[in-house]
Amino acid sequence: MQRRTWGAVACAVAALWATGAQAQANYPNQPITLLVPYAAGGTTDVLARALANSMGKLLKQSVIVENRPGAGGSMGVVEMLKTKPDGYKLTLTPVGIFRQPYLQKTPYDPIRDVTYIASFATYDFILGVSATAPHKTLKDLVDYAKKNPGAIDYGTPGKYSGNQVAMVLLGKAVGTEFVHVPFKGDAENVNALLAGHIKSSVSTNSIMTFIESGKVRPLAIASEQRSPAFPNLPTFKEQGYDVVVPSPLGVGGPKGLPQPIVEKLDAAVKAALQDPDFQRVVKNYGIRTDYRDAKTYTEFARTTFAGEKALVQSMGLND
Template sequence: MTFSLQSIKTITLPALVAGLLVGAPAFAQDNYPSKPITIIVPYAPGGTTDLIARAMADSLSRQLKQTVVIENKSGAAGSMGANEMVNTKPDGYRLALSPVGIFRQPYLQQTRYDPIKDLTYIAAFAEYDFTISVAADSPIKSVKELVEYARKNPGEIDYGTPGRFTGNHVVMTELGTAVSAKFTHIPYKGDSENVGALMGGHIKTSVVSNSVIPFVQSGKVRILATAAETRPAAFAQYPTLKELGYPVVIRSPLGLAGPKGLPDNIVSTLEKAVKVAMDDPAVIKVLKDYGIRTDYMDAAQYTEFAQKTFEEERSIVERMKQES
């Protein structure tokens, strides 16, 4: 029996197409999500970031009609989620919270991940702010006074942070560079210890994030300025360093990322869901309770931010190391 070339094509082409469809990965399908999603939170349970993540997960669950589970993996300076993404299948069922520190960590130690090559940035939704604060009874009344004293007395202005190479540390490193003044860094184990040292008179100033709010409300701490681009709602009565004439803006967005190769349809689905969640009253309440502001970046904007920030962190870390 013989076959013409045309008959062979007729027989084999449908089989070939069927074979390709059978072999196609499940994550290329349009029915995402069809099972529970896990979000890795790179911090311990009960903290501010964890509570924000859980509120966001609840909102995403309602929108996507699937359970969104939080898995806490603390350590490695908040980069455990990014580490996890390296070997994660890009099907959208295992994601990670992505704090800004993941762009700094590769310059400090060897990491499993490359923040540009190994992650897909989905959306950012919240932002922490940093304050330069003093004790309520401090004779320092402004950033100008702080800078002038530091210039005249190099190294005598010490400042506390919740640790070396944190965003808090970056703030004063960049301010010192901008004004040609030397400050002395005193790292603590966390914001609680840092603020305690400030109120106890052990240090002259501190860089504290949104956790400073209760101490300001109780009259124990005064804020001199924030390192935000514009005045955040939670700190509306305080100037930014930028508006005071100091070119220091330190951003600390919180976002959602997945492994490299995450398909566009999955990114789009999650990106839109995050956007909707930012209008969820439950999410808004948690953010407001802790003085955290919403700050949305879609996938394209967040990816651009990641690339720009990772490049900038190289020189920032070099300056921080020289200071220390």
């Protein structure tokens, strides 16, 4: 009797393995959801929709974008906690998800609870003011802020974002404080600047069109070197301020995502970067592609998560 029972169990387990293997082989056979942890209309949203479109063509399934703004860009990762590891719900994984656990209690562990699939782009943080503002250079803005503490505020697409990190670093470098005004996304942030509600803004590449139209005066970019999209815009470092904030962006899934599915999605991300439609969006927004495969991106996640603790402590973001 016991032998028959164990035999039945073994057959059931074998059937489950066979079913799982077949599902992985047929993946994907239904639409995939890609969560974007920012509001619609910003650079990340536009880039995600371009990536989703290109991946969909390659995977021969629709990749549907859902916006989940809030919590410093970590809402997508939070959603992974209750997502089946079948590859049909994924999320963008901004660098901020590695910072959040050191700032506040989070329900997720960015290493334990996420399967990292690939990174695909990096965008820049650009400090800008209205074209009508009196500050012509970064030095002008800094000098005014030092003489008038608390008088210069700046908008960002969210608290604890890389945008905020850039200005906290600048404030510490020059010995003054800039007042942070968080919004739900880049679109609201830039609109507030244009409407005169804030004196400055740290935006990603979505500000490019406003710079080209002459509505926004860029003062500095928080990259290691000048961006090809903004060749005349000096970095903070060039102007004497040690402010560099790298921001690669990738795709992740829930923990336990089977390796064959990871490999298919990784290959789709890599191939999508060569799609002319995706390249057109990247060029229009001045975004740089930045591909890391699953193994390299996973190692990046581990290293970055470990390093964020010291960054948060040194900046006093969690004070």
